Amino acid sequence: MTVKKIAVLTSGGDSQGMNAAVRAVVRSGLYYGLEVYGIQRGYQGLLNDDIFSMDLRSVGDIIQRGGTILQSARCKEFMTPEGQQKGAEILRKHGIDGLVVIGGDGSYHGANKLSKLGIKTMALPGTIDNDISYTDFTIGFDTAVSIVVDAVNKLRDTMSSHERSSIVEVMGRHCGDIALYAGLASGAETILVPEVPHDMDEITERMKENFAHGKRHSIVIVAEGVGSGEDVAKALTDRCPTLEPRVTCLGHIQRGGTPTPTDRNLASRLGDFAVRKLIEGESDKACGIIKGELVLTDIDKVVNTKKEFNMELYELALRLSQ
Numbered sequence: 001m002t003v004k005k006i007a008v009l010t011s012g013g014d015s016q017g018m019n020a021a022v023r024a025v026v027r028s029g030l031y032y033g034l035e036v037y038g039i040q041r042g043y044q045g046l047l048n049d050d051i052f053s054m055d056l057r058s059v060g061d062i063i064q065r066g067g068t069i070l071q072s073a074r075c076k077e078f079m080t081p082e083g084q085q086k087g088a089e090i091l092r093k094h095g096i097d098g099l100v101v102i103g104g105d106g107s108y109h110g111a112n113k114l115s116k117l118g119i120k121t122m123a124l125p126g127t128i129d130n131d132i133s134y135t136d137f138t139i140g141f142d143t144a145v146s147i148v149v150d151a152v153n154k155l156r157d158t159m160s161s162h163e164r165s166s167i168v169e170v171m172g173r174h175c176g177d178i179a180l181y182a183g184l185a186s187g188a189e190t191i192l193v194p195e196v197p198h199d200m201d202e203i204t205e206r207m208k209e210n211f212a213h214g215k216r217h218s219i220v221i222v223a224e225g226v227g228s229g230e231d232v233a234k235a236l237t238d239r240c241p242t243l244e245p246r247v248t249c250l251g252h253i254q255r256g257g258t259p260t261p262t263d264r265n266l267a268s269r270l271g272d273f274a275v276r277k278l279i280e281g282e283s284d285k286a287c288g289i290i291k292g293e294l295v296l297t298d299i300d301k302v303v304n305t306k307k308e309f310n311m312e313l314y315e316l317a318l319r320l321s322q
């Protein structure tokens with residue numbers, strides 16, 4: 001049986017492009033004749049019954065905005081079977097039979113649990129980390145990478161003037177993709193990611209050699225999953241004080257600002273895809289993009305598979321940054 005009333009929520013760490021995804025879900029849902037509801041503050045809002053009807057105008061003027069008009073939350077109660085049961089009952093009370101969850105891997109688990117309780121669910125990858133398997137890219141990742149690259153461009157200017165090294169700490173708890181893609185795009189000399197072990201002695205020697213061969217600055221990008229930028233700076237200073245490392249932690253700046261066209265288009269395609277698949281009767285599925293094509297994968301499979309790290313890009317970044 002196909003869905004008639006659907007709801008959409010955003011959950012976990014927000015990401016640029018979530019609004020574009022919400023817009024696509026609402027407008028496609030209405031286009032296909034469904035009733036569409038918004039849930040405020042993720043699973044917390046679901047448990048608080050914070051649910052409201054959405055129309056075409058309720059998603060006007062948001063495609064270009066960072067953050068999420070639905071707001072986001074992390075909700076402990078929803079991690080319990082009782083919380084999930086309560087969530088499913090609240091949705092049933094409203095007659096909502098389909099739910100689109102926009103969030104990261106944690107949020108995917110929640111969608112998976114709700115589908116086992118009879119709610120048809122679709123999960124969209126809304127996280128800057130790019131840590132979700134069965135999709136090449138997540139919504140917000142491209143914008144976060146652009147922000148890091150812009151920051152490194154600025155740091156390069158001052159580091160070159162003083163012949164210093166710049167340590168830039170970026171987000172990515174378990175996934176080094178922001179560090180990798182921003183590192184390659186900004187010509188970083190060293191990229192530290194949780195997926196690849198590193199040797200500080202070797203890194204220091206390489207930086208010293210590069211300075212000796214005329215390099216005027218050195219950029220080190222550290223994914224937060226490896227440790228803090230301060231720790232890396234200390235390790236470098238202990239080995240070679242003349243590297244004069246200066247640390248910049250980009251933090252939540254990476255999660256704000258207007259989404260890039262790439263993220264808006266990805267969000268628009270995935271939001272519409274999720275609605276069409278719900279109408280076709282699909283449930284408990286993750287929507288993603290692989291080699292430019294939209295794909296549907298069982299949520300179980302997605303949450304139980306670790307995203308593969310792109311070693312080819314990593315090695316390329318190192319080869320090109322000598």
Ligand SMILES: Nc1ncnc2c1ncn2[C@@H]1O[C@H](COP(=O)(O)OP(=O)(O)O)[C@@H](O)[C@H]1O
Pocket residue numbers: 011012013043073074075076078079080103104105106107108109110111113127
């Ligand atoms: N195993 C789980 N079962 C049910 N709900 C979960 C589970 N893991 C996470 N969630 C829900 O999803 C929310 C967001 O998850 P979190 O891991 O914080 O962020 P993200 O979705 O961005 O990875 C959690 O606060 C919780 O409500």
Ligand SMILES: O=P(O)(O)OC[C@H]1O[C@](O)(COP(=O)(O)O)[C@@H](O)[C@@H]1O
Pocket residue numbers: 012013014103104105126127128129171172173224255
């Ligand atoms: O917003 P918080 O709670 O400070 O969380 C920070 C974390 O959220 C992220 O930005 C996104 O992670 P999730 O997608 O898992 O929410 C991580 O890169 C970062 O470590």
Ligand SMILES: [Mg+2]
Pocket residue numbers: 012104105106127
């Ligand atoms: Mg997560």
